[in-house]
Amino acid sequence: xxxxxxxTPLHFIGFSGLPTTKGAGVRSPEFSCFGHRWDVRIYPGGxxxxxDGYVSLSLCNRTEALIEVEAxxxxxxxxxx
Numbered sequence: 429x430x431x432x433x434x435x436t437p438l439h440f441i442g443f444s445g446l447p448t449t450k451g452a453g454v455r456s457p458e459f460s461c462f463g464h465r466w467d468v469r470i471y472p473g474g475x476x477x478x479x480d481g482y483v484s485l486s487l488c489n490r491t492e493a494l495i496e497v498e499a500x501x502x503x504x505x506x507x508x509x
Contacts, residue, residue: 433500434461438468448473458490462497465490 438456440446446454453475456468471484478484487499 436461446472450474451476464495
């Protein structure tokens with residue numbers, strides 16, 4: 429149920445200026461949700477094992493405790509589109 433989800437907005441400023449080399453990632457600021465610390469990593473050129481032309485996103489638990497999560501990413505243009 430979507431009502432059980434927590435929405436955490438993140439912004440990667442200057443996306444066009446991020447590295448496009450495969451495996452080169454950028455980490456978001458750390459944030460807190462469900463009592464855990466998280467960050468999102470974006471790989472504009474994809475991870476090392478990605479097909480050409482793909483972007484990769486990873487949700488990373490920064491705490492020691494394990495938690496199973498289901499994540500959904502919504503990507504929007506800065507003008508809201």
